[in-house]
Amino acid sequence: MTNQTQTSFPSVDQNSDYIEAALFYTSDLKKRCLSFHGKEGMVIYLESLTDTDLIERNVIVPFSRNQDKDLPELFTTLSFSLETELNQGIQGLLEGSCLYFLEGTSEFYVLFTPAKYERSISEPENEGVIRGPHNGFIEQMKVNLYLIRKQIASPNLIVRYFTLGKFAPKQVGMVYMENIAKPELIKIVESRIKKISLDWVITTGFIQELTEDNSFSIFPQLINTERPDHTSSYLLDGYVALLLDGDPTALILPASFFSFYQTPDDYNNRWMIASFVRFIRLIGFVTAFQLPALYIATVSFHSNVLPLQLFFSIQGLLTRVPFPPLIEAMLLELIFELLREAGLRLPNRVGQTIGIVGGLVIGDAIVKAGLVSYSMIIVVALTAIASFLIPSNEMSSAIRFMRFPLMIAASLFGYIGISFGLTLIFIHLCKLESFGQPYLRPLSPLNFQGLKDTFVRFPIWSIRKSTSNPKTNK
DSSP states (O other): OOOSOOBOOSSHHHHHHHHHHHTTTOTTEEEEEOOBTTBOEEEEEETTTBOHHHHIIIIIHHHHHOTTSOGGGGGTTSOEEEEOBHHHHHHHHHTTOEEEEETTOSOEEEEOOBOOOOOOOOOOTTSOOSSSOOOOOOSOHHHHHHHHHHHOOOTTEEEEEEEEOSSBOEEEEEEEETTTSOHHHHHHHHHHHHTOOOSBOOSHHHHHHHHSSOTTOSSOOSEEEOOHHHHHHHHTTTOEEEEETTOOOEEEESOOGGGGGOOGGGGTSOHHHHHHHHHHHHHHHHHHHHHHHHHHHHHHTOGGGSOHHHHHHHHHHHTTOSSOHHHHHHHHHHHHHHHHHHHHHSOHHHHHHHHHIIIIIIHHHHHHTTSSOHHHHHHHHHHHHHHTTOSOHHHHHHHHHHHHHHHHHHHHHTHHHHHHHHHHHHHHHHHOEETTEETTTTTTTTOHHHHTBTTSBOOHHHHOSOTTSOOOOO
């Protein structure tokens, strides 16, 4: 579609020809002649985007029965607007409206008749709910905003719209609480969204990558969620949410490292139980991240730290394996990643079968073949289970990726290599920011009030002492 403005022609045929050419004579563009008061008229719409029954019932039938009325009175059952720019009309066609042109007039009607193929509101499959609202976002941004407003019935909940994409425009909604979110944070978000210059934006992944502070970091810097209650709780803590029409995922910012280990279920349990579960998740993070590297370093360089019986047991297993521990670990991790990807791409039932077959049959077969040891099977299995404890899929992927360089460092330098690798990662995390906020907050810089809701969860009355002040140290 050309960006040059073009006012409508007095001739219906000229308008029709212009629109057909602008849409490259697409086959789903439909035209229907509807004369009014003896003048030639025409309805134009995209069959794939409009509700044709609605057009038949509320546009075409009134023309045949109410020729004695004025033209606007025929469309009283529809939302409509009068336009003079044909490009505005074409944009209306792409949004599901139909256009009505009347011979000899300089204006035309844009009638709101979009088709609605919405899936029902259901619990998101990626984020299980134990206790709380069992609903999730869908692909319609208006429905998602409705779900948020049902959670936060406040006039301070603000929505700002932006349009991204030159060739395929899409609407982005920025949501925040006027009296809680920091104004400087809102300005930063607005500025970064306005700087996005792409021909098209299909998913929120584009927005995430183009607005985050460090594109070369492996750590996610925005939180993804499909849960309205999760989004609402962050909004009430002063965060900002981004919604994209056509995508069921909300982006929440700024993110901190510890926010990826928190879930809304933490606040539905007794605080002691929630603290225990959250602590287990952090132990899972350490296990998923370091266990293979610690095993490799121990059996390769520091076997003297093992109890004597355990040392002889592991050495007995390793003597039957022709590869060093690093190759063993790499082989099993690669098989695990293959099974995981296969399970994701296949239908659910087939994917579960692949997981069982891979875990039991292949695992047992490669041990009997002498390619890996039982001890390495145990290490990789514990690592895989620990990685599933991480609520965020993006953080889980980052942890899985970082295991590999840490295993290489462990196989080369033992515990010293692991210490060096962890130091580099910690320095990177200390330097990383998310929309101007430190990524390791409230640990760095240290904030004792924020620590009450980080490693463990203190009672809510202790965390929310001052609910009227902006809080961005979650």
